[in-house]
Amino acid sequence: MESLSVIFFPVILTALIAGVLRAAGGAERGPSIAGFAVAGGFIVSWGFLLTPGWGPVESFGRIGHIAGGAALAGLMLDFFGPKRFWAAVVAGIVIFVSTWANLNNGFAVAGGLSAIKAVSFLILAAGALIVIARLDQLRDQRAVSYVTIVMVALSLSAQAAIVGDTDVSVTALILALCVGSYALFQTFVPVFLGDSVLLGAGAALLAIAWTLAERDPTTRIGLILVPLILFADGTAKHVPLPNARISSILYPIILACVAGLPLALGALITFVMYGP
Secondary structure, three states, X not given: XXXXXXXXXXXXXXXXXHHHHHHHHHHHHHHHHOOHHHHHHHHHHHHHHHOOOOOOOOHHHHHHXXXXXXXXXXXXXHHHOOXXXXXXXXXXXXXXXXXXXXXXXXXXXXXXOOHHHHHHHXXXXXXXXXXXXXHHHXXXXXXXXXXXXXXXHHHHHHHHHHXXXXXXXXXXXXXXXXXXXXXXXXXXXXXXXXXXXXXXXXXXXXXXHHHHHHHOHHHHHHHOOHXXXXXXXXXXOOOOOOOOOOHHHHHHHHHXXXXXXXXXXXXXXXXXXHOO
């Protein structure tokens, strides 16, 4: 796998898909549906660069299916624009289905539903809903949303790299690059940060985290710190900035630095746990 391909292919592909969707949808629908480019760029890049196979028979192979299904649900929400109540219902269904599939390694329950499995499902689903809800809260702060998603993805990539899981590490990096590419695209072309981005990227993050925790149990303690990145903006807001236009550039940088603290601490814990 060429490192340059991993970097440039997702970035270019995401921007191209966003441009095509923006043009195809026209001035009215184009800005809303362009966000599907994040999931589209991620799934195609992931499938082409890592060749995971398209059968969701294990957690790594389900990442693309979960991201794609969530993004399609988000695309429908972006297209029809229902009230937020129905958007929350759809998001809940997406989370419950993906959580159930990961927990049971499919939809069927072998040997019946035990109390432990039921409680585990409820806890995991509740945690996943909190993550998606937090991303939705950040929706109106575009820069914060993009930086947060990218930093979470980079945190997962770093922890996977520490334990030698190259496939998961590259998968998380591809997602970060796709989100970053769409964020850059948005600075030049009027498109929206919609549900297709939030649900698609959010579900992908959750699927990647699950895969990493399942394949490399030594990462589980370090992964507990990753959700702190979702709240890094609360600390970053207290950093004084000059009353000038440059603040709009400095703030995302400061936010990334603040988010880098739980990233680094989680990576350090994983390194210690994984070490000899």
